[in-house]
Amino acid sequence: MLTDLEARRLLNAIKELISTKPIIFPSLQSYITLEATSAQTNDKFQIDVHRKTLNVKKCTYQTRYKKSINLLRIDIEGPPHPNPDGTEVPCPHIHIYREGYDDKWAYPLSDKISTDPFDLVQVLIDFLEYNNINNTPNVISQIEVN
Incomplete structure (x- = not known):
């Protein structure tokens, strides 16, 4: 388990993607995982982009540390989330x-x-920036690949 202070340090660290090849945005019912590292601390991160369903608007973006600790996750489309205190966030x-x-x-x-x-590629670019990734390559949508 991480402390809040340690989690903030990890989230605030400047990170670089290990591969600088263009990112092929995942098609429906698929996902990609991008590997990143912090030059300051040598910490390693995984950034997942999941499109698990046939809903073209549904996508989850997630940053993991040590492969199993979820530091950040964005849900773009879906039901409200019930917080531990009973409040809901749409x-x-x-x-x-x-x-x-x-x-x-x-x-x-x-x-x-x-x-x-309707612009999930831009959401990914913004998510990478939010994660302090300083070497974001081009992101190519599947429509451009076919």
């Missing part, structure tokens, strides 16, 4: 690691991240 929302709760708390999404479900 989609889109962001989950931020909280000591003792992992990623069980959701918060309204910051204006720093696009929430347009």
Whole structure:
């Protein structure tokens, strides 16, 4: 388990993607995982982009540490999230690691991240920036690949 202070340090760290090849945005019912590292601390991170369903607007973006600790998660489309105190936060929302709760708390999404479900590529670019990724390559949608 991480303390809140340790989680903030990890979230605030400047990170670089290990691969600088263009990112192929996942098609429906697929996902990608991007590997990142912090030059300051040598910490390693995984950034997941999941499109688990056939709903073209549904996508989850997640930052993990040590493969199993969810530091950040954005849900763009879906039901409201019930927080541990009983409050509900509608989609889109962001989950931020909280000591003792992992990623069980959701918060309204910051204006720093696009929430347009029709431009999920821009949401990814904004999410990478929010994660302090300093070498974001081009992101190519599946429509451009075919």
